[in-house]
Amino acid sequence: MIVPGPDEPRRPDGPQDPVTRDLRRPGGDGFGPTDRLRTDRIPTGVSTGRPTRRIGAAVRGALADTTPLRTPSYRRLWAAGVVTVVGAQLSVVAVPTQIYALTGSSAYVGLTGLFGLVPLVVFGLWGGAIADVMDRRILLMLTGAGIATTSLALWVTSATGVGNVWVVLSLFAVQSAMLAMNQPTRNAVIPRLLPAEQLPAANALNMTVFQLGAVAGPLLAGVLIPVVGLSTLYLIDACALLATLWATWRLPPVPPESGARRRAGIRDVLDGFRYTATQKVLLVSFLVDVVAMGFGMPRVVFPEMAEKTFGDPPGGGVALGVLFAAIPVGMVVAGLFSGWLQRIRRQGVAVAVAVVIWGIGVALFGLTGSLWLAVLFLAVAGGGDLISSVYRSSMLQTVATDEMRGRMQGVFIVVVAGGPRLADLWHGSVAAAVGPGLAATIGGVAVIVGVMVVVTRFPEFWRYQGPVDRAE
Numbered sequence: 001m002i003v004p005g006p007d008e009p010r011r012p013d014g015p016q017d018p019v020t021r022d023l024r025r026p027g028g029d030g031f032g033p034t035d036r037l038r039t040d041r042i043p044t045g046v047s048t049g050r051p052t053r054r055i056g057a058a059v060r061g062a063l064a065d066t067t068p069l070r071t072p073s074y075r076r077l078w079a080a081g082v083v084t085v086v087g088a089q090l091s092v093v094a095v096p097t098q099i100y101a102l103t104g105s106s107a108y109v110g111l112t113g114l115f116g117l118v119p120l121v122v123f124g125l126w127g128g129a130i131a132d133v134m135d136r137r138i139l140l141m142l143t144g145a146g147i148a149t150t151s152l153a154l155w156v157t158s159a160t161g162v163g164n165v166w167v168v169l170s171l172f173a174v175q176s177a178m179l180a181m182n183q184p185t186r187n188a189v190i191p192r193l194l195p196a197e198q199l200p201a202a203n204a205l206n207m208t209v210f211q212l213g214a215v216a217g218p219l220l221a222g223v224l225i226p227v228v229g230l231s232t233l234y235l236i237d238a239c240a241l242l243a244t245l246w247a248t249w250r251l252p253p254v255p256p257e258s259g260a261r262r263r264a265g266i267r268d269v270l271d272g273f274r275y276t277a278t279q280k281v282l283l284v285s286f287l288v289d290v291v292a293m294g295f296g297m298p299r300v301v302f303p304e305m306a307e308k309t310f311g312d313p314p315g316g317g318v319a320l321g322v323l324f325a326a327i328p329v330g331m332v333v334a335g336l337f338s339g340w341l342q343r344i345r346r347q348g349v350a351v352a353v354a355v356v357i358w359g360i361g362v363a364l365f366g367l368t369g370s371l372w373l374a375v376l377f378l379a380v381a382g383g384g385d386l387i388s389s390v391y392r393s394s395m396l397q398t399v400a401t402d403e404m405r406g407r408m409q410g411v412f413i414v415v416v417a418g419g420p421r422l423a424d425l426w427h428g429s430v431a432a433a434v435g436p437g438l439a440a441t442i443g444g445v446a447v448i449v450g451v452m453v454v455v456t457r458f459p460e461f462w463r464y465q466g467p468v469d470r471a472e
Contacts (some may be wrong), residue, residue, distance in 0.1 A: 064208065065201035065339045073251050074193045074202065077186075080247035082209050087240030089217020090224070090233040091151060095172050097230060098158055102165045113421070115169045119177035120417050127181025128188075128410020129268035132403055136189050136254040143182035144245050150175035151238035158231035184409030191397040191405065192254050196467040199394040201342045207389055208335025211382075214328045257402040272407030281399050282408060284454060284461035285351070285392040286415045291450035292355045292388065293419025295443045296362045296381075299324070300427040301436035309437060310371040319371050326375040330382025338390065347391045348455075348464035354391070355451045357384030363444025366437040394466060 069075045096109045103109075131139055150171050157163045157171070194202055221233055276283055306312040306320035344350050361381025368374050393412070400408040423443065431439040455462050 063339045064204060064336055065342050066205070067342075068194050068198045068202040068205060071193055074190065076247040076250055077189075077193075077244075078202075078205060078209070080243040081206065082213075083240045083243040085210050085213030086217045086220065087237035089213045090221050091154070091175075091237045093218050093221035094158070094230055094233040094237075095154070095168065097225070098154075099165055099168055101230070102168070108165055111169055112172060115173040116176045117417065117421065119173050120180045121414050123177040123180035124184060124410045124413040124417070125269050125272070125407070126410070128184040128407040128413075129272065130181065131185040131188050131406025131409070132268065133256060136185050136192075136406070137248060137251045139185045140182060140189065140248045140251075141245065143178045143185065144241060144248060146178035147175055147182065148238045148241040148245070150178065151234050151241065155231050155234035155238065158234060159229075180410075180413060184406055184413050187393065187397070187409045187412070188405040189251070189254050192402070193251075196398050197342070199397050200344075200347075200390050200466070201338070203390045203393040203397075204335050204338040204341055204386070207386055207393075208332055208338070211328045211331040211335065211386070215325055215332065268407065269410075272404065272411060275400075275404050276408065276411060279399055280458055280460050281348070281395055281464050284458045285395050286411065287454050287458075288351060288355055288388070288451055288461075289392060289415050290419050290422070291454060292358055292385070292447055293416070294422040295446040295450055296359055297420040297423035298362055298365065298427060298440040298443060299420065300424045301366075301431050301440055304431060304436040305374075305440075309369060310374070322371070322375050323378065326378035327382035327385070330379030331386040333379065334383035334386040338386070341387065341390055344391075345465045347395060347466040348461045351388050351391045351395075352451055352455050352462065354384045354387035356448050357381070358388065359444045359447030359451070360384075361444070362447065363441045366440030366442075366444065391466070395464065398466060 069078065096112055099109050099112065127139075127143075153171050154168065154175075157167055190202055190206075191199060224233060224236075276286070302323045303320060306317070306323055307314060310319035310323075312319040341350075358381045361377045361379075361384060365374050365377040365381070368377065396408050396412055397405065427439050427443065430442065434442075
């Protein structure tokens with residue numbers, strides 16, 4: 001018989017053909033509903049191609065699991081994100097470029113860190129609390145419209161020359177605040193659209209798209225600026241956001257499961273921190289990320305290593321570009337071959353191992369004098385980071401109750417944004433004292449030691465087992 005798909009009615013079982021094997025069943029050699037092998041029509045001695053089928057099945061099992069895309073609401077949201085993330089990365093390039101063009105000063109460009117981080121922390125936490133007390137679909141619509149509006153305003157300032165650097169920085173801060181509320185809300189919606197066992201696959205798909213945008217967006221911006229001008233990047237970003245607004249509008253209502261609607265205040269934010277302290281798995285997932293990024297992110301040493309170790313000219317060159325691209329490329333490759341992630345039940349172990357891989361990759365990067373080995377080690381580290389991120393996001397979405405999920409996503413956003421900035425602070429001073437390569441290696445070793453200490457202190461994280469698809 002043919003086993004029905006998830007959206008097909010199951011037919012009553014009838015007589016089974018004794019020589020027909022259903023390859024969609026566990027233990028079969030394929031997954032498609034038409035992959036039926038009639039053994040009674042194959043002459044004796046003729047190869048049935050079973051090794052080829054097994055290889056094909058193994059390849060399909062290794063590739064990214066697209067099961068979540070069978071859910072229409074999630075599929076629309078994900079597809080819109082493919083367009084939106086590239087547009088967002090265009091603005092990531094455009095803002096510092098516009099500020100430098102206005103001022104000729106890297107110090108003013110550096111202010112984007114302050115004007116971006118403060119709204120991210122404040123509105124990430126508060127936005128998560130808001131997401132727990134109102135319809136998340138409405139909040140996504142409002143914040144998405146706010147992001148598009150600020151992109152249009154930036155387009156106007158760039159195209160007309162109206163305003164100055166402080167206007168640009170202020171608009172950037174407002175956009176960062178909208179993003180800080182939008183992202184935790186979006187992540188909190190996904191568990192309401194998909195069953196728990198599909199969350200690792202969904203997170204892998206989301207992160208692969210984001211990292212692909214992180215690679216393609218800046219490259220596209222470099223091509224477009226000489227052709228259409230800097231200001232047009234903002235306009236493209238605003239237009240791309242229309243895809244996300246459409247996908248959000250097509251979502252079903254996502255009100256609080258408790259049915260209670262109220263104002264979100266400081267007490268709700270503090271309740272989120274208290275809740276985190278009671279959920280050891282969530283607490284350790286945040287600590288592990290702080291260890292991985294706070295000790296290990298080596299991006300501050302890239303410019304010096306590109307010039308002094310890998311022979312770039314002053315001001316940067318090919319080596320600088322490939323170093324910055326290496327980690328996102330590794331994450332994209334890992335995401336494309338993430339089909340196996342959904343079959344792992346010991347997710348605490350998987351996170352710890354993935355963070356150790358990240359640390360090893362960073363440590364080896366600091367020791368090598370070969371550019372291409374450096375890129376390889378950073379790409380391996382990026383693959384470990386994607387695996388860790390997928391499972392940590394899935395833990396958060398699974399362990400946190402719906403009434404706390406928005407606040408937990410807000411804490412998650414703050415941790416993810418803050419960790420690399422902690423690494424920026426200490427890598428710079430240590431690199432000045434002992435050299436950039438050794439600073440990166442010290443950070444990588446500290447990651448390995450740190451994650452072992454954290455997991456030893458909280459063994460419940462090591463023992464954590466996530467939900468898996470029982471059909472596997």
